[in-house]
Amino acid sequence: MLSTKRFRRSAPAFAAAALALAGLLTACGGTEPAKPVAVTSSAPQTSAVAIPKAVGQAPAVAKTQGWLKIYDGPAPAGTNAVQLNVTSNPSVGQYVSDGAGRSLYRFDKDTADPSASNCSGQCAVTWPPLTVARGQSIYVAGVDPQRVGFIERADGACQVTVGGWPVYYFSKDQKPGDLLGQGVGGTWFAVAPSGAKAAAS
Incomplete structure (x- = not known):
């Protein structure tokens, strides 16, 4: 169990971490x-290859x-x-x-x-x-x-x-x-x- 003194010391750090996390969650994205x-094997996130879609198929x-x-x-x-x-x-x-x-x-x-x-x-x-x-x-x-x-x-x-x-x-x-x-x-x-x-x- 944390002592009151130790909790008081860690509370500001906890609050700062929480604010930083909130910023990451609400920020536009950088x-x-x-x-x-x-597309390369090292960049799987981005695709430059156009794949034909079947009629009615979602993009x-x-x-x-x-x-x-x-x-x-x-x-x-x-x-x-x-x-x-x-x-x-x-x-x-x-x-x-x-x-x-x-x-x-x-x-x-x-x-x-x-x-x-x-x-x-x-x-x-x-x-x-x-x-x-x-x-x-x-x-x-x-x-x-x-x-x-x-x-x-x-x-x-x-x-x-x-x-x-x-x-x-x-x-x-x-x-x-x-x-x-x-x-x-x-x-x-x-x-x-x-x-x-x-x-x-």
């Missing part, structure tokens, strides 16, 4: 996102990054997931949209290697980041799952990335297919499936 890599996990699973294909009905699709528009060519058809953008002041967002505060009000939460997955249709991942933002939220670029909505887009954010400030552009700036060929 600030250093995994980079897409080809298979194509990549994992920490706790996040990324699937190749449309999300089954009722799935708690973020869906990414490829949409086409004559003015910008192919670009990435969410499951509701809302356009997604990238910001030239961000970086892709390493992935980092430089849009916070009022910027993030105008350009809300697309986020994914623990307990969710990402499903991609027409986007290479190896190019999809996430970063941890300063506020602890997990922001989805495409080709390393953090992606955002534009608050002035009102309906699916709107592209009012294209070219804003010369720094905001619809994001292509590769992560590049969408532009008509």
Whole structure:
């Protein structure tokens, strides 16, 4: 049985350990996102091999990054997931949209290697980041799952990335297919499936 004196000495250490564990359980998953890599025997977590799916078969996990699973294909009905699709528009060519058809953008002041967002505060009000939460997955249709991942933002939220670029909505887009954010400030552009700036060929 622990003496009261010994317990008092160990209590702060116990509390610190408990807080650290809570941080691990609630954190987005780390600030250093995994980079897409080809499958090797030493990297079983990530798969770059596309396996044909039988009709009606659920999508298979194509990549994992920490706790996040990324699937190749449309999300089954009722799935708690973020869906990414490829949409086409004559003015910008192919670009990435969410499951509701809302356009997604990238910001030239961000970086892709390493992935980092430089849009916070009022910027993030105008350009809300697309986020994914623990307990969710990402499903991609027409986007290479190896190019999809996430970063941890300063506020602890997990922001989805495409080709390393953090992606955002534009608050002035009102309906699916709107592209009012294209070219804003010369720094905001619809994001292509590769992560590049969408532009008509």
